[in-house]
Amino acid sequence: MEEMKTKLKDMIIEELHLEDLSAGSIDDDAPLFGEGLGLDSLDALQLAVAVEEHFGVRIKDESEGRSAFTSVTSLAEFIAKGQNTPSTMAN
Amino acid sequence: MQTSLPYPSIEQYLPHRLPFRFVDSIKQVDETSGEFSLLLEQSDKRLIDGVISPLLLVEALAQSAAAFHGIAKERAGAKEPESGMLVQIDSAQFLKAASSGFEIGLRIERTHELGALVRFKGAATQQDEVLVEAVFTVARNPEGDVGDR
Numbered sequence: 001m002e003e004m005k006t007k008l009k010d011m012i013i014e015e016l017h018l019e020d021l022s023a024g025s026i027d028d029d030a031p032l033f034g035e036g037l038g039l040d041s042l043d044a045l046q047l048a049v050a051v052e053e054h055f056g057v058r059i060k061d062e063s064e065g066r067s068a069f070t071s072v073t074s075l076a077e078f079i080a081k082g083q084n085t086p087s088t089m090a091n
Numbered sequence: 092m093q094t095s096l097p098y099p100s101i102e103q104y105l106p107h108r109l110p111f112r113f114v115d116s117i118k119q120v121d122e123t124s125g126e127f128s129l130l131l132e133q134s135d136k137r138l139i140d141g142v143i144s145p146l147l148l149v150e151a152l153a154q155s156a157a158a159f160h161g162i163a164k165e166r167a168g169a170k171e172p173e174s175g176m177l178v179q180i181d182s183a184q185f186l187k188a189a190s191s192g193f194e195i196g197l198r199i200e201r202t203h204e205l206g207a208l209v210r211f212k213g214a215a216t217q218q219d220e221v222l223v224e225a226v227f228t229v230a231r232n233p234e235g236d237v238g239d240r
Contacts, residue, residue: 042179045208045228052203062206 004076007054012072015050016043028073036071044069051075057082101127104161105154106174110137113151114197117158124200125159129215133191145185148195148223152213153177155197156229160209175231181210183225193217207231 009023012032016039030036033044047069048059057079059065068078098117105112118126129151131143157175164173189195199213207230215223 041206041208042228045203045205045210046181048205049203049210059205065205 001076001080004080005072008072008075008079011050011054012037012047015046026072029071032069032071032075039069047075051079055079055083098162101158104158104165107154112154113137113147114154114158117162118196120159120162122163124198125155125162127155127158127197127199129195129197130193131189131191131195135191138191141191143189145183145188145223148189148215149180149183149225149227150177151195151197152199152211152215152223152225153227153229155213156199156201156209156211156227159199159201160229160231173231175229177227178208178230179228181226181228183223183227185223187217187220187222189215189217189222195222202226 005028006023009026012018012026013021013023018037021037026037032047033039039047044065048065051068052058059068059078064078068075098120101112101114101116102108104117105114107113113129114127115129116127118128120126131138133141137143137147160175161172194217196216197213198216199211201209201211203210208228209231210226210228212226213224214221
């Protein structure tokens, strides 16, 4: 799980062009949207695309996205669950 | 079974009117993609020195995506139109200038959707050559006029 979180932080930084941040500066449980990293809905879509491309797990709707994107920890848990559940894996 | 009836006028699905409408007709629409076309005659006022800005071909793809969305909603039984706008060009490659007098094919495919945001990838082609390839994001606004967010 720790390795997954690090991968996710690197992915967030790369996909969203957050060049001023490092993986070490992103708290596992800090909000990704609003306060915390201050990401917006366009960032959420980009992250959803990146999660599918990097981990093969598709976020199927906004409700699922809100839950998964709460924090790095919640996203890691969502991906781990999705990778163990064939029905949620992207084709 | 696919109907052989022609598609309605593109103006049924777009608020854009000439000279700001950059898609002329609907060729084919299925569940996730659509094919549209644009024809620019030599005398077309949208050409500058005989050339159309490649950025306007990205706009053409975005308008095609809007028409695709309108057709999809109509097929799903929606009675009211839904507004939207192009909010981001995620990537674009401008490969070749368009020529007047030959039909430009506009192909779009919906790839991702999250909340009000929908991502498409599209390509403008002419005589089997790719002019522009782009990935872009549009924001739907089902609750009212553009800007009511």
